[in-house]
Amino acid sequence: MNRRQTRELWTKPVPETKYLNAENVARYRLILRFFYENHSKLKYWLKAEEVYAGVMSWGLLDDYSLEQCQRDLEALTEWKNLTSRHDGGRATTIEEYLRKRFRYQMTPYTIEIERMLENLENIQGYGGSLEPTLLERLLDYIRRVRETPEWTEGEALQLWRDLQNSFRQLHENASDYLASLQTGRAEELMLTEQFLVFKDTLTHYLRNFVIGLQRYGGQLEAILQETGPEVWQAFLHAVVVDEARMPSLEESITNEERMDRRREEWSIFVQWFTGNGHEPSDVVFLERATKDSIAKMLKYALAIQEKYRWGISRKRELDYLGQWFLSLEDAEDAHRLGAYTFGLYRTRHFQGEGERTSDSADLSMWDEMPIIRELKSRSRIQRKAGETEAVRDRKEQQRIARQAFLAGKAFEDEILRKWVGMGEFSMSELDRLTLLERKFLLLWIGRCMASRSRKIRTPDGLEIRLLEPENGQRAKLVFEDGVLDLPDFRMFLKEVAAQ
Known part of the structure; x- marks a missing residue:
């Protein structure tokens, strides 16, 4: 099946999903779940009597007969959930042979639908995880591709599958985990005292993932950009050759179609780490989202702590801090204590850029000359019109600054x-x-x-x-x-x- 035929399927209905909303949905779902469990045990073909006995053993249906089970099996066969074949191997008479006796097997579509339903039953929230080891594993795979000049039979295909599985796991797990931190339930938890107990653990977990992104993401980007395209092309060609060696009874595709699919998948992988000319890589977006989550954790934790401090007198703490400043003899120590205690001051007014005494980009603000701005009085008593001010002599200040x-x-x-x-x-x-x-x-x-x-x-x-x-x-x-x-x-x- 070529790519155009695959896209045409997107516009067509899927009859295999009819049983999920049919009138007798309970009976259909129990029948197909019984088929799915037997399929997992490598038992594929089942008779109507076996299906009826298995469904009734669960005790979830009342007033259900073998004739009804037979009609349900025929309906599921019509909807392409089951395939049937005539079972005449044990017939002893012509009448018994001609009587409709069938065995049934699940179709591939229905197997995937039931597998999806089984996974949905076990979902509790978004789940997911942040695993920097997956990035390290991807880096190891890419290095092996770059350093392998020739591929033995089956080696390239196995490496390709490992790479795609790790990449898919990294992307899906990280997206799910970060989404779980944005749910209403998570935000409600962040507003409670219990959040303070594991705030440090959660923040440390997120920071470790950011460090992994910065450490391995940059290396992956550099290797993908610096290595010539002929290396990746040889690897994809070896993957396609290995796939062509595998016998398949399903509808076969040409090597050109296989190569087109692998190139498209490889292009998605490369773009995820390197970006394109218009947008940065997904690694950058993932790192930014993780950092935003860390900032959100700290914001909520600080809000909880401030809520319990509200109304408490801090006179003793401020008096202790003042005595500490008073005991310091060196201005540098006072600067360090002030920076640690108060952090950056919130700027309220911008009044232009002061005159620079040096063009050095490494000059500290403490080495610069102070910028003096005269604040006009808000008094109603206005200065007399025409009154002039004396010009101040700043030569001495300039001389001292020049010498320093x-x-x-x-x-x-x-x-x-x-x-x-x-x-x-x-x-x-x-x-x-x-x-x-x-x-x-x-x-x-x-x-x-x-x-x-x-x-x-x-x-x-x-x-x-x-x-x-x-x-x-x-x-x-x-x-x-x-x-x-x-x-x-x-x-x-x-x-x-x-x-």
Whole structure:
């Protein structure tokens, strides 16, 4: 059957589903469920007497006779739920042979319908799960495809089935699980105290899946984009050849039709991880939906906690916090405590962009000059018309700011000269570092990791190349305020013409 004939079936009725809404639906469903259970036990052909005895053994029908069962079997045969054949093998007389005695078997459509109904009976909610191991498994399958030059008989088909099953399981389970978090029942639970008990577990579960998406999704996208199409074409051709070797009594299709189907399925798989020219990949949408679910969990948990704090005096907590600020002697420590306690302040008014004292993108807000805005009085007593204000002399402030900027720039240049003089170094070879050195180092590592070539150029005329450790070695960098554990990268620096 070609693709056009398959599409034409979409517009036609399905007589096999008539029994689900017929007048005697209870009798029809019990008969076909008995056939389905025997089909699962590899018993395919049944006589009317066997069907009648099996249905009556469940005790769900009253006033049901063998003649009625025979008529129901004929109706199901007419609706293409059953196929029949004459059973004359044990006839001892001509009359007995001519008497209508049939055996019945389920059709493939009805088997799938009953299988679907069996699955629907066991559904409780959306179900689903978030399994980053499926992404790791898909990455392993794709690497095997790329690294296998020739395929043995049956190997490509088995790998294709494993890949499609894992991909389908990942997509369906993730969609179902995230949908279950958006139901009314889930939202009602999030408003109760019981939600706080497993909030951390649920959030940790979602975050692990996001980490898996970021770790394996990017690798899958890179392999699919960087590998030549001839590799995937050879794999699909091996799959089609393996399928052609399998004998089938059903309606056969040509190898060209098989190849068209496999290409379409492969195109869907690739687009799911790489996207197209107009939209990002489904991995991005899935990661965004998972992050939105995490934010929703935290929002509901915070609302529950604030509800029970409402009306409670926080005088003691504020007094303790004030004493803590008072005991600090260093402004930097006060900045850290303030950031941890209050977070980002909510901006209420935007009054333009202040004058920049430096073009450096790495300059902290604490190193910038303050932006002073004069607030006009709301008093009804207006300033006299024509009154002028004196021009303020800001030369001293500018001189101090210039000296501070030049001193900071000299310190930065000293750091750069030291590392450029080394030429190359590993993270494990570095001694105790300052906060400014850490800022440069992490900035360069982040930009190199974001580059596909692991190489960048700075506006100062530095070319920086990053080499990842081969065996996953780790290093610990010691700073003024703590220790950072990271891979033992090796960094190469050299001076080139400034951009």
